[in-house]
Amino acid sequence: MNDPQTLAYDRVKSxxxxxxxxxxxxxxxxxxxxxxxxxxxxxxxxxFVRDYFKVEHEKDNRHYAILEASSRLSDSTPDARWMExxxxxxxxxxxxxxxxxxxxGRMVRSVAPMELxxxxxxxxxxxxxxxxxxxxxxxxxxxxxxxxAGYDVALKAAGTSVGGGIFRAMxxxxxxxxxxxxxxxxxxxxxxxxxxxxxxxxxxAAAAHGDKMMASTMLTIQSDEARHMANGWATLAxxxxxxxxxxxxxxxxxKWSWRTHTSFSVxxxxxTDYFVTKRQESAKEMNLRWxxxxxYGGFYQKLEKYGIKAPKHLDRMISDxxxxxxxxxxxxxxxxxxxxxxxxxxxxxxMEWFEKKYPGWYANYGSFxxxxxxxxxPSDQALILKELGGLPNFCQVCxxxxxxxxxxxxxxxxCLHGGQxxxxxxxxxxxxxxxxxxxxxxxxxxxxRYEGFELSEVTRDMGFVREDxxxxxxxxxxxxxxxxxxxxxxxxxYVVKKPPPPPLVEAA
Amino acid sequence: xxxxxxxxxxxxxxKFIAGEEASAIAAAACVDNPGAHVExxxxxxxxxxxxxxxxxIPTIVEELGRPYEVSALLVVLASYTGQVELGPTCxxxxxxxxx
Numbered sequence: 001m002n003d004p005q006t007l008a009y010d011r012v013k014s015x016x017x018x019x020x021x022x023x024x025x026x027x028x029x030x031x032x033x034x035x036x037x038x039x040x041x042x043x044x045x046x047x048f049v050r051d052y053f054k055v056e057h058e059k060d061n062r063h064y065a066i067l068e069a070s071s072r073l074s075d076s077t078p079d080a081r082w083m084e085x086x087x088x089x090x091x092x093x094x095x096x097x098x099x100x101x102x103x104x105g106r107m108v109r110s111v112a113p114m115e116l117x118x119x120x121x122x123x124x125x126x127x128x129x130x131x132x133x134x135x136x137x138x139x140x141x142x143x144x145x146x147x148x149a150g151y152d153v154a155l156k157a158a159g160t161s162v163g164g165g166i167f168r169a170m171x172x173x174x175x176x177x178x179x180x181x182x183x184x185x186x187x188x189x190x191x192x193x194x195x196x197x198x199x200x201x202x203x204x205a206a207a208a209h210g211d212k213m214m215a216s217t218m219l220t221i222q223s224d225e226a227r228h229m230a231n232g233w234a235t236l237a238x239x240x241x242x243x244x245x246x247x248x249x250x251x252x253x254x255k256w257s258w259r260t261h262t263s264f265s266v267x268x269x270x271x272t273d274y275f276v277t278k279r280q281e282s283a284k285e286m287n288l289r290w291x292x293x294x295x296y297g298g299f300y301q302k303l304e305k306y307g308i309k310a311p312k313h314l315d316r317m318i319s320d321x322x323x324x325x326x327x328x329x330x331x332x333x334x335x336x337x338x339x340x341x342x343x344x345x346x347x348x349x350x351m352e353w354f355e356k357k358y359p360g361w362y363a364n365y366g367s368f369x370x371x372x373x374x375x376x377x378p379s380d381q382a383l384i385l386k387e388l389g390g391l392p393n394f395c396q397v398c399x400x401x402x403x404x405x406x407x408x409x410x411x412x413x414x415c416l417h418g419g420q421x422x423x424x425x426x427x428x429x430x431x432x433x434x435x436x437x438x439x440x441x442x443x444x445x446x447x448x449r450y451e452g453f454e455l456s457e458v459t460r461d462m463g464f465v466r467e468d469x470x471x472x473x474x475x476x477x478x479x480x481x482x483x484x485x486x487x488x489x490x491x492x493x494y495v496v497k498k499p500p501p502p503p504l505v506e507a508a
Numbered sequence: 509x510x511x512x513x514x515x516x517x518x519x520x521x522x523k524f525i526a527g528e529e530a531s532a533i534a535a536a537a538c539v540d541n542p543g544a545h546v547e548x549x550x551x552x553x554x555x556x557x558x559x560x561x562x563x564x565i566p567t568i569v570e571e572l573g574r575p576y577e578v579s580a581l582l583v584v585l586a587s588y589t590g591q592v593e594l595g596p597t598c599x600x601x602x603x604x605x606x607x
Binding site: 003004005045046051054055058059062196199200201203204206207208215219220222223225226227229230233237292293294295296297298299301302303305314318 | 514515516517518519520521523525549550551552579580582583584585586587588589590591592594595596603604605
């Protein structure tokens with residue numbers, strides 16, 4: 001390639017230098033177990049910094065024009081189920097982006113090849129931009145949505161809510177694992193396999209439900225992710241040049257395929273199936289197309305010629321598509337008083353759609369929804385959480401409740417390590433734990449914090465209460481005439497307690 | 509690959525943020541890539557083809573009726589499947605790890 005762009009790019013790369021004031025080993029802040037020395041890095045985007053800023057400036061101009069127009073003109077009424085769901089959905093995203101920016105900073109200081117560092121540096125700037133875009137969308141929704149309660153506490157809630165723990169656990173893992181493994185986990189699985197289906201796939205739903213700001217936010221973010229995918233591809237293609245990396249890559253792919261399945265995939269499936277009224281593709285259909293056909297079929301399969309095998313739990317990941325969103329919804333809706341948005345129970349029309357898209361759905365989940373819809377009036381003092389028998393256990397690794405694939409037939413298990421009992425949602429998380437137990441054993445979750453609390457005390461402690469100091473932000477329906485208060489919850493007399501642990505299995 | 513459930517495919521795709529540019533890019537893609545398939549998902553357009561997709565600036569200019577640059581393509585490129593190569597007047601997406 002002798003085109004002017006490539007020649008100029010090569011000339012700029014030759015400016016790289018080694019600092020004289022520190023030793024080479026001091027330059028890289030974190031060591032990696034992967035072998036990168038002497039490899040020829042790949043850089044498909046060949047982006048100059050000045051071009052990068054020009055493109056990003058244009059993206060921002062277009063996006064913020066929509067924000068301005070949306071603020072000036074109320075030309076549509078967004079859908080209430082979607083807008084309430086986004087209080088929880090959107091709350092998690094700025095923290096994810098900020099953590100990704102921190103990860104890029106660490107990778108720039110830990111991965112030697114200049115081409116890769118250049119890509120990571122621009123991605124770090126992108127992640128800060130995404131964080132700002134999401135904060136602006138939160139602010140817009142806070143100012144424009146008819147019930148802003150929940151949007152006001154969204155950022156705090158991302159750090160405290162029991163649902164946000166799934167994202168926090170994944171991000172902390174990404175931030176503290178090997179820096180090259182971070183690239184494979186973040187850029188290959190989070191950004192190539194899953195943010196595509198989330199930011200692009202779900203943008204159609206945002207637009208269909210009148211949330212133009214969210215649709216534009218998702219799409220302008222994912223236009224940067226296209227470059228992040230290339231960063232992941234460039235890192236992987238570089239690593240594949242050395243055979244000693246193959247088993248290390250395989251271990252990282254086995255881990256992160258499962259970690260993203262139990263975090264991002266759960267979220268994407270939940271939002272796609274349970275936060276919408278104008279139904280398009282089901283979560284299963286979207287995942288089969290974006291994740292399993294395009295990512296695993298169109299990309300991952302090609303790694304076979306390098307000796308890379310399918311992810312260890314791929315079959316379970318595929319079969320989970322029949323259950324993931326539904327089991328997650330039982331948990332999210334069942335624990336509504338400790339969240340910070342209004343809920344909209346499934347209607348007969350929803351149930352009909354679910355049965356059509358997921359044959360057998362009613363047999364597994366119908367009774368829950370019938371019960372849920374009977375527990376919405378505070379005068380009845382009927383709390384769906386009590387009807388369910390209380391909160392489930394949570395996985396030590398991914399922080400998901402141990403209710404998958406089905407609450408009544410789940411793969412939860414516990415193992416002994418160092419004289420202590422640890423609970424896992426699945427074989428996948430059990431294996432991840434025992435590969436690096438010190439990485440996960442100190443994590444504390446919701447039940448560690450709130451065991452013994454009466455439920456209204458939990459809600460109050462989390463700050464999920466409206467301005468009057470007594471009415472819950474969360475409500476089990478969109479249209480309650482009388483809203484649930486802390487006193488209503490107290491009258492239901494539910495005290496948080498740890499359920500019996502799942503069966504003990506061998507650690508190996 | 510040991511899973512019987514995921515057939516290997518050789519398709520490449522590009523997804524563009526819906527709008528005037530995306531429509532022109534899709535039209536140009538169909539001119540330059542016989543067999544290319546376009547799907548409209550409301551907020552974005554998906555263009556797919558077997559093995560390779562070439563998005564040529566001169567053809568896009570023809571469809572759009574005004575000057576256009578490769579850097580402008582990156583503003584509306586929301587996602588892709590494959591391996592991207594940027595040239596002075598073309599953005600190509602080739603099958604990843606094909607060789």
